[in-house]
Amino acid sequence: MENNNNHEEVISDLRRIVKQKGLKYTEQREIVLSILLHADGHLTAEEIYNQIKKEYPKSNVGIATVYRALSFLEEVDLIASINFGTEGKKYESNMKSHHDHLICTECNAIIEFIDEEIEKRQDKIAKANKFKITSHSMQLYGICENCQK
Structure with a gap:
């Protein structure tokens, strides 16, 4: 509901x-x-x-x-x-909670993931540079497991 x-x-x-x-x-x-x-x-x-x-x-x-x-x-x-x-x-x-993407360059499959360490690291980098992050998007490109076969 x-x-x-x-x-x-x-x-x-x-x-x-x-x-x-x-x-x-x-x-x-x-x-x-x-x-x-x-x-x-x-x-x-x-x-x-x-x-x-x-x-x-x-x-x-x-x-x-x-x-x-x-x-x-x-x-x-x-x-x-x-x-x-x-x-x-x-x-x-945009209803989903924040997540990042792994994108296969062969079949265009999209795998969503959340990694708290990456999020913390981004915040740390921003703070060190006196930068306020308002939003971000991470997309990592490569070849998925199925296409590697």
């Missing part, structure tokens, strides 16, 4: 942000955000589009609308993305 309440809060945040920016609230943005809030992993725009067609068959959401919604949601910091260069981006909601 708590998770659904959090999802409702994020949808409320979306409504508030749209109103503050003087924009029209659209169901399409809410649908895209909702899919990412319920996703287990990171999704491409195409995967989101396919899921919309399956879960919201009566909605009139085209792929271009999905891209526009993703761009807006990322701009207002409700979602985050990992860029795969020419292969595009994968998206996730």
